[in-house]
Structure formats: C-alpha cells, structure tokens
Amino acid sequence: MHHGLVHVITPGDHFSPRTGSAIPTVVDGLSRATPAGARRPAVLVARGTYPDRYDSADVIEYDRARTHRFDRYVDAGLPRLRLPRVMARHEFAAAVTQQDDWDPAVVLAHNAVQAIPLVDARRHTPVLYAHNLLLRTYGRREIARTLGPAAAIVCVSQALADQTSRYLTPSLRGRVRVVLNGVDAAAFARPAAARRGDLLRVVYVGRMIPDKGADVLIEAVRLLGRSDLHLTLVGGRGFAANDALSPYELDVRRRLAQLGDHATAVSFVPRAEVVRLLQQADVVVVPSVWQEPFALTVLEGMAAGAAVVGSDIGGIPEALGDAGVRVPPGDAAALADVLAAFADDQGLLERTQARCRAHAEANDWRAARSRLGAVLGAIV
Structure with missing residues (x-):
C-alpha cells in the first residue's frame, strides 16, 4: 500500500459524515486537502462501524479486539505498578495489525496515546495528534515511556499545547507543535x-x-x-x-x-x-x-x-x-x-x-x- 499518512482513530469510532463529531471531521478535512501529487491517505476503521464513510481517504478495516466494560478500571491501576495500560494497547494493537504491509508512512494517532508504542518506529513515524487534554491520569515516567517513540505531538490549539506541555518531560516538550483546525x-x-x-x-x-x-x-x-x-x-x-x-x-x-x-x-x-x-x-x-x-x-x-x-x-x-x-x-x-x-x-x-x-x-x-x-x- 502506498500511503503517506495513516490515521488511527479510536477503535469503535466511525469515519462517517453522519454525526459531524470532531475527530472524523478533522481527519476528513485534512484528507480532502491532500496536496496534488501526494499519496492518498488511509484511515484505520473497525469493521461494524457506520458503513457510509467519507470518500476522502482509503479505509483499512480491521476486526476489533474483544473488550470488557471493566477494562478501563484495570488500566487505571496498572501504571501504579509501572506497567503499561495493556487493555487500551490490546484495542489499538488490533488496529495496527497490518502495519507490516504498509509502505513507510507517518502514523497520526488521534487522541490515541497508547497507539504510539505499538507503531513500528523503525518502519513508520508515529505522531500523537491531540484533540483534547489526554495526559491528566499519566505520571511523568509513564508519559516518557509511552510517548518516547513519538516524533511529534500535534495539538489543535496553542491553548491545548500549553496545557499538554505541563505534563511532559523537557525532551517531549520540545516535540509539541500546533496545527489549528480548518473548515470546509x-x-x-x-x-x-x-x-x-x-x-x-x-x-x-x-x-x-x-x-x-x-x-x-x-x-x-x-x-x-x-x-x-x-x-x-x-x-x-x-x-x-x-x-x-x-x-x-x-x-x-x-x-x-x-x-x-x-x-x-x-x-x-x-x-x-x-x-x-x-x-x-x-x-x-x-x-x-x-x-x-x-x-x-x-x-x-x-x-x-x-x-x-x-x-x-x-x-x-x-x-x-x-x-x-x-x-x-x-x-x-x-x-x-x-x-x-x-x-x-x-x-x-x-x-x-x-x-x-x-x-x-x-x-x-x-x-x-x-x-x-x-x-x-x-x-x-
């Protein structure tokens, strides 16, 4: 596959014009504005989500991992033991399971902190794309381990970048960039x-x-x-x-x-x-x-x-x-x-x-x- 950009959205989220929810809207807008001559982007979308999808990017479907309603409570306790949030990673692992088949790409993980360490950084370039303040439940050590492979941390406003930076180590702080959203x-x-x-x-x-x-x-x-x-x-x-x-x-x-x-x-x-x-x-x-x-x-x-x-x-x-x-x-x-x-x-x-x-x-x-x-x- 020849994709310059691969967008990762939350497992179970959709890539559909039905709702106008923020992240699919942003991914569609950025994809629709792909420069002439650039590779067509792709979006990782779980099977079973809305079938009427934006046509601005190629959809790579995957089967969602099985989850349990108590998974988030398990994940909340694991960082105290200096362990990764395995339940969230389990979900995102299903999303990126085909990454060996992709040509080298920039992988934009939208609000997907736990997807960053799952991207093969030897082959692809992982970037956290933050639409919200994501790190309030993270300690500095967990942030350093989890976001260490990120080549950049993109925030949708300077206000969000300032908030996010307060949680980051100095080296990660230097990777924060601002990309204001747009409109059709x-x-x-x-x-x-x-x-x-x-x-x-x-x-x-x-x-x-x-x-x-x-x-x-x-x-x-x-x-x-x-x-x-x-x-x-x-x-x-x-x-x-x-x-x-x-x-x-x-x-x-x-x-x-x-x-x-x-x-x-x-x-x-x-x-x-x-x-x-x-x-x-x-x-x-x-x-x-x-x-x-x-x-x-x-x-x-x-x-x-x-x-x-x-x-x-x-x-x-x-x-x-x-x-x-x-x-x-x-x-x-x-x-x-x-x-x-x-x-x-x-x-x-x-x-x-x-x-x-x-x-x-x-x-x-x-x-x-x-x-x-x-x-x-x-x-x-």
Missing part, C-alpha cells in the same frame, strides 16, 4: 446573501452538556427579553436522535419553554441539516464554560456567513481570531449585551459577518493541511 468553507457557504428579516436568528450547535454552556445562552436571551430575537438550540448529549434526555437537557428544555415562541430546541440532526441551520443563522454562539481545545463550530458558523460569538476560554479565541466576538465564559449579561448590539445595528452585524466569512475562507482545510505539512516536513 465551500460546503458551509450560504447559497445566497440574505439580509436579516424582522428577527435576529441566534443559533447554538453542539452537544447538550453543561460544559458547552447552552444554559448561559438561554439566560442571556431571557435577560434581553426581546421580541425581535429567536434562539435555536441544536444538539443532544450524544449522537443519536432517539437518546433519552439527560437531566441537564430536561432543565435546558424547561428554561427554553419559558422563552415561549422565541426559542426552539432541535435534538441531534444529520450533518446536512446542521449545515442548513447554520446557513440560516444571523449569529452563532459558542458559549462553552470549559477549556474547549478548539471548537470546530466557530469556523463552521463563520463559513456559513454568521457572526460568531464565543467564550474567551481554551482554544476558542484562536478559532475566533480577530473576526469573531469574545465574551467571558459563563457571563450571560456580557453575552446579552453583544446580542443586543447586533439586534440594534444591522451594519455592525453585516460587518462582523463579512469578517467571519473571510476568516473562515483563510482558514480552510487547505490551510490546516499546509500547517500539518510543515510539521511533518521537519520530522520525516
């Missing part, structure tokens, strides 16, 4: 420029969990009490439309109901419907209250032509750049002030939307792939 600006582009109607259409898209801060956005809209604003919340706690509502989701629905006709809740919807909803938005809000590593929705909202407001926390400011508007995390009053300014000033709204769209176009997946190429060019 063409796929999200609004079909035709549309001026705002009588309502300011505010949209939230994301998982419905406390960290994402949808309750903060609801409170901001409640504080405004305006009749010329409509809020739409899109998403559930998971990636299935028929999941039972969690206590947090029930609370969000209760609060939303108090806004009457000026608010709508939409549970999980297919990816194509998410694109349409973003394209209809005047403003997209990313109100996270945790150290979000990047937040793909920022760039997706911008690409769809919306003005984007995001919390000033984690990697969100890096995604916003100078185009979007930052607000303190958890500050409903500050968020309400921004929404009021957009509702009252059509010119401000349109100027912000134009800046956001230009920012998305300048930070599409080709730009992200170019940044990754620069990192890989220095280590291969």
Whole structure:
C-alpha cells in the first residue's frame, strides 16, 4: 500500500459524515486537502462501524479486539505498578495489525496515546495528534515511556499545547507543535446573501452538556427579553436522535419553554441539516464554560456567513481570531449585551459577518493541511 499518512482513530469510532463529531471531521478535512501529487491517505476503521464513510481517504478495516466494560478500571491501576495500560494497547494493537504491509508512512494517532508504542518506529513515524487534554491520569515516567517513540505531538490549539506541555518531560516538550483546525468553507457557504428579516436568528450547535454552556445562552436571551430575537438550540448529549434526555437537557428544555415562541430546541440532526441551520443563522454562539481545545463550530458558523460569538476560554479565541466576538465564559449579561448590539445595528452585524466569512475562507482545510505539512516536513 502506498500511503503517506495513516490515521488511527479510536477503535469503535466511525469515519462517517453522519454525526459531524470532531475527530472524523478533522481527519476528513485534512484528507480532502491532500496536496496534488501526494499519496492518498488511509484511515484505520473497525469493521461494524457506520458503513457510509467519507470518500476522502482509503479505509483499512480491521476486526476489533474483544473488550470488557471493566477494562478501563484495570488500566487505571496498572501504571501504579509501572506497567503499561495493556487493555487500551490490546484495542489499538488490533488496529495496527497490518502495519507490516504498509509502505513507510507517518502514523497520526488521534487522541490515541497508547497507539504510539505499538507503531513500528523503525518502519513508520508515529505522531500523537491531540484533540483534547489526554495526559491528566499519566505520571511523568509513564508519559516518557509511552510517548518516547513519538516524533511529534500535534495539538489543535496553542491553548491545548500549553496545557499538554505541563505534563511532559523537557525532551517531549520540545516535540509539541500546533496545527489549528480548518473548515470546509465551500460546503458551509450560504447559497445566497440574505439580509436579516424582522428577527435576529441566534443559533447554538453542539452537544447538550453543561460544559458547552447552552444554559448561559438561554439566560442571556431571557435577560434581553426581546421580541425581535429567536434562539435555536441544536444538539443532544450524544449522537443519536432517539437518546433519552439527560437531566441537564430536561432543565435546558424547561428554561427554553419559558422563552415561549422565541426559542426552539432541535435534538441531534444529520450533518446536512446542521449545515442548513447554520446557513440560516444571523449569529452563532459558542458559549462553552470549559477549556474547549478548539471548537470546530466557530469556523463552521463563520463559513456559513454568521457572526460568531464565543467564550474567551481554551482554544476558542484562536478559532475566533480577530473576526469573531469574545465574551467571558459563563457571563450571560456580557453575552446579552453583544446580542443586543447586533439586534440594534444591522451594519455592525453585516460587518462582523463579512469578517467571519473571510476568516473562515483563510482558514480552510487547505490551510490546516499546509500547517500539518510543515510539521511533518521537519520530522520525516
């Protein structure tokens, strides 16, 4: 096989456009932006996952290792005995079982710390691709042993790189690189420029969990009490439309109901419907209250032509750049002030939307792939 890049995703995860979950989206985006003349990348995908897969990379299927629900508890205790996390490695070993058949490749292990020592570093180049803070349960010695073979540790934002570096030994710290995520600006582009109607259409898209801060956005809209604003919340706690509502989701629905006709809740919807909803938005809000590593929705909202407001926390400011508007995390009053300014000033709204769209176009997946190429060019 002739693959310059081989992507390792979590065993049991999918490589499908159904959900829009972060890692498959990133892998697809980077793969779609493969430079002309470069080898087509591959993705390791377990058999039995969603059969409708992205067409941007070759899929190498493998049979998943058998697992038990107590495996993670076993793994949690093994480092105390200075032993590797054998259960996680067992799963990833199944994923890379065919690596002797590959031509030499860069193996990008997405959030897959335990895959790094399983890659034959004499033949391939292992790279950890961190989308989240992964090392909180690791000691320094375990980190040094496990990540020692990694040629680089790629983080999706400088904020995540700074957090990750605090856990690393000095030698590993020097291998940390930042590759900001991108967006498919063409796929999200609004079909035709549309001026705002009588309502300011505010949209939230994301998982419905406390960290994402949808309750903060609801409170901001409640504080405004305006009749010329409509809020739409899109998403559930998971990636299935028929999941039972969690206590947090029930609370969000209760609060939303108090806004009457000026608010709508939409549970999980297919990816194509998410694109349409973003394209209809005047403003997209990313109100996270945790150290979000990047937040793909920022760039997706911008690409769809919306003005984007995001919390000033984690990697969100890096995604916003100078185009979007930052607000303190958890500050409903500050968020309400921004929404009021957009509702009252059509010119401000349109100027912000134009800046956001230009920012998305300048930070599409080709730009992200170019940044990754620069990192890989220095280590291969």
